[in-house]
Amino acid sequence: MTADDALTPEIVDEEEEFNPVVEGRRITPRQVEVFKLWAKSVPYLEIEEKLGLHFGYVKKAVYGAHWFETLWDRTYGASQLEYFRDVISGDKSLAKNVKAIGAGERKDDKSAMAAVKLHEIRTQLGPRPMLNKRGNINIQNIIGSSVTINQVQLKTMTQEELLEMNESGVIPSRMTEGNG
Numbered sequence: 458m459t460a461d462d463a464l465t466p467e468i469v470d471e472e473e474e475f476n477p478v479v480e481g482r483r484i485t486p487r488q489v490e491v492f493k494l495w496a497k498s499v500p501y502l503e504i505e506e507k508l509g510l511h512f513g514y515v516k517k518a519v520y521g522a523h524w525f526e527t528l529w530d531r532t533y534g535a536s537q538l539e540y541f542r543d544v545i546s547g548d549k550s551l552a553k554n555v556k557a558i559g560a561g562e563r564k565d566d567k568s569a570m571a572a573v574k575l576h577e578i579r580t581q582l583g584p585r586p587m588l589n590k591r592g593n594i595n596i597q598n599i600i601g602s603s604v605t606i607n608q609v610q611l612k613t614m615t616q617e618e619l620l621e622m623n624e625s626g627v628i629p630s631r632m633t634e635g636n637g
């Protein structure tokens with residue numbers, strides 16, 4: 458059995474147990490068990506050994522299987538949206554606090570930095586965030602320094618630049634502009 462075959466949900470008898478249907482196939486009890494163990498933070502290798510799955514099955518499921526994504530959405534999707542709704546309900550209060558910090562009214566307040574950090578995080582939440590850092594990749598090298606690469610710029614690299622970067626390890630400066 459190949460890795461792709463292992464991720465293809467088997468068809469189960471509809472009367473056995475209700476499981477969601479993904480791409481015309483019912484999610485199997487074994488896949489539900491994989492998801493439940495993952496949700497309990499059981500290590501991937503331990504899940505694979507316990508259920509007799511091949512090495513790499515759980516990682517491939519977590520990062521690409523439609524059945525896994527469906528179970529995640531049904532289990533956590535609603536609570537994530539509810540959390541987001543609860544956070545944005547406090548936007549007026551947060552904006553008021555950030556405005557006060559900007560005006561210097563909270564200069565001795567020890568919680569001012571926490572309010573600023575909360576504001577930064579809030580601007581990154583949601584499907585269309587005000588501050589979108591999702592288009593960047595942060596790479597940290599062995600020495601410990603880090604650089605942020607813009608994915609849009611990465612797509613514009615020429616074959617020569619890619620080859621040079623691969624051989625020398627030097628990232629073209631236009632890829633890292635704005636890193637300070």
